[in-house]
Amino acid sequence: MPFLRGEISPPGDKSVTHRALLFSSLVKGRVHIEHALLSGDTRSTAKALAKLGLSLNIDDQGAAATIDVVSPGYRHLKEQSFDLSFDCGNSGTTIRLLSGLCAGLKGTFRFDGDASLRRRDMTRVLNPLSEMGVKVDYQGADGHAPFTIHCGDKPLKAGNFPLQVSSAQVETALMLAALGGEQGETRVSTPYLVRDHSYRALAYLGAPISLDRDSRVYTIKPLLSELPARDFVVPGDISSAAFFLVAAAIMPGSELLLKNVGINPGRTLVLDTLRRMGASISAQNEREVCGEPVCDLLVHSTAPEKRLQGVKIEASQVPSGIDELPALALAFAFAEGTSLVEGALELKQKESDRLRLLTENLSNAGAMVVTTADGFVIEGRGGSNMKGGGLWNTALDHRLAMLGIIASLACEAPCLLEETESMAVSYPRFQLDLESVYRHM
Numbered sequence: 001m002p003f004l005r006g007e008i009s010p011p012g013d014k015s016v017t018h019r020a021l022l023f024s025s026l027v028k029g030r031v032h033i034e035h036a037l038l039s040g041d042t043r044s045t046a047k048a049l050a051k052l053g054l055s056l057n058i059d060d061q062g063a064a065a066t067i068d069v070v071s072p073g074y075r076h077l078k079e080q081s082f083d084l085s086f087d088c089g090n091s092g093t094t095i096r097l098l099s100g101l102c103a104g105l106k107g108t109f110r111f112d113g114d115a116s117l118r119r120r121d122m123t124r125v126l127n128p129l130s131e132m133g134v135k136v137d138y139q140g141a142d143g144h145a146p147f148t149i150h151c152g153d154k155p156l157k158a159g160n161f162p163l164q165v166s167s168a169q170v171e172t173a174l175m176l177a178a179l180g181g182e183q184g185e186t187r188v189s190t191p192y193l194v195r196d197h198s199y200r201a202l203a204y205l206g207a208p209i210s211l212d213r214d215s216r217v218y219t220i221k222p223l224l225s226e227l228p229a230r231d232f233v234v235p236g237d238i239s240s241a242a243f244f245l246v247a248a249a250i251m252p253g254s255e256l257l258l259k260n261v262g263i264n265p266g267r268t269l270v271l272d273t274l275r276r277m278g279a280s281i282s283a284q285n286e287r288e289v290c291g292e293p294v295c296d297l298l299v300h301s302t303a304p305e306k307r308l309q310g311v312k313i314e315a316s317q318v319p320s321g322i323d324e325l326p327a328l329a330l331a332f333a334f335a336e337g338t339s340l341v342e343g344a345l346e347l348k349q350k351e352s353d354r355l356r357l358l359t360e361n362l363s364n365a366g367a368m369v370v371t372t373a374d375g376f377v378i379e380g381r382g383g384s385n386m387k388g389g390g391l392w393n394t395a396l397d398h399r400l401a402m403l404g405i406i407a408s409l410a411c412e413a414p415c416l417l418e419e420t421e422s423m424a425v426s427y428p429r430f431q432l433d434l435e436s437v438y439r440h441m
C-alpha cells in the first residue's frame with residue numbers, strides 16, 4: 001500500500017506571482033520578488049511586462065525563482081502610446097488582469113492565447129471595461145480571444161461595478177483599470193467571498209484602494225503619483241498543496257508537513273472542507289508575509305476506523321475553493337456517505353470544462369458520481385477502494401493532470417492519463433515533489 005511521508009514546500013503561489021509581476025508596473029524602481037512561481041502561466045505575464053518596457057531579471061533556482069523587475073513607473077507608462085500584441089498562452093489570469101492594466105494606458109493592445117484560453121469567456125472583463133470607455137474588437141468568436149482593445153482616446157469613466165460573477169480576476173482587472181482613470185471613485189464587489197490578494201498587494205504598495213469590510217466593496221481612486229517600489233515574498237500555493245492535502249488524507253499511513261502555505265481567507269475551502277470531513281490538519285507557525293497569511297500545514301491520514309465523511313458545499317462557498325474542488329471531489333469519492341456540491345457551474349469556465357471532465361474521470365475510476373443542474377453528487381465508497389484503471393482525460397488542463405496522478409496512487413490500479421506535461425502550467429516540479437514523499441509498504 002503506498003502512502004506519503006515527509007515534508008514538501010509547495011511552489012510559489014500562482015495568483016500572487018502574477019500580481020507581484022503586474023503590480024510592479026504601478027511603481028517606479030526595482031521590485032525584488034522572492035519565491036516566485038516560474039511556470040507556463042507566470043512566464044506569459046513576465047513576457048507581457050517586458051513588452052510594456054519593464055525589465056526583468058529571472059533567477060530560476062528550480063523550486064522557486066527570484067525575479068527582479070525594474071519599472072519606469074506608472075506615470076511614465078501612461079505617457080506612452082503602445083501598439084502591442086500579447087500571447088497569454090494558457091493563462092486566464094494574464095489575459096484578464098493585463099486587459100485591466102492596459103485599459104488604463106494609451107494605445108492598441110491585441111490579446112490571444114492557446115485553444116483553451118480562446119474557449120474561455122472574456123465578456124466578464126471586457127463588458128465592464130467597455131462601460132469604462134475602452135473600445136473592444138473581437139477578431140474571432142464574439143466574447144472570446146483573440147481580441148483587441150483601443151485605450152486612452154478618452155479618460156476612463158469611474159463607476160460602480162457590483163459583479164454578477166464571483167471572480168477575483170475580473171475584480172482585479174477593474175481595480176487596475178480604475179487606477180488608470182483620471183478622476184472619480186470606482187467601486188467593485190463580488191456576490192461571494194473570493195481571494196483578496198489584489199487588495200492586500202495594492203494596499204501593501206500604498207495604492208489608493210480601500211475596503212468596506214461589511215459590504216466587501218472595494219473603492220479605488222486613480223493613481224496620480226508614482227508609488228515607491230517594495231519587495232514581495234510569495235507564499236506557497238495552496239492550490240498546489242491541495243493535491244498533497246487530499247492525497248495524505250485519503251492514503252492510510254500518510255503524514256505530510258506542507259511548509260510555507262498561503263492561507264488567504266478567500267482560498268481556504270479545501271482546508272475547511274477536509275477538516276469538516278474529519279481529516280486531521282493542523283496549522284503551525286502562522287505568520288503574515290507581505291500582507292498575506294501564511295502557515296505550515298501538518299496533515300495525517302484518518303485512522304481506518306474513522307473514515308472521512310461526506311459533506312455539502314453550497315454555492316456561496318464555491319469561489320473560495322474554485323481551483324481545489326477537483327481535488328476535493330477525489331476525497332469525496334473515498335469518503336463515507338454523500339457529498340453534494342451546488343452552484344459550481346464556474347468549473348466549466350476553467351482551463352477545461354472541469355465539471356464534465358472531473359465527473360467523467362472519477363466515474364471511469366470507479367466513483368459513484370452524478371452531475372446535477374449546477375454541480376455534482378458523489379456517493380462515497382467508504383471503506384471499499386476505488387478500482388482505478390479507467391481513462392483519465394485532462395484536455396491539457398494542469399489541475400486534472402495532477403489529480404489523475406494522485407488518483408492513480410490512491411486507487412487499486414493506476415488511471416490511464418491522457419498526458420501529464422500540462423502540469424508545467426502551475427507546478428513544474430510536481431512529480432519530483434511527489435516522488436520525494438512517496439513510500440510503499
Ligand code: S3P
Pocket residue numbers: 014015016018093166167168169170172195322323
Ligand atoms: C484567479 C482567480 C480564479 C482562479 C484562477 C486564478 C486569480 O479565477 O480560478 O486560477 O488569480 O485571480 P476566477 O477569477 O475566474 O474565478
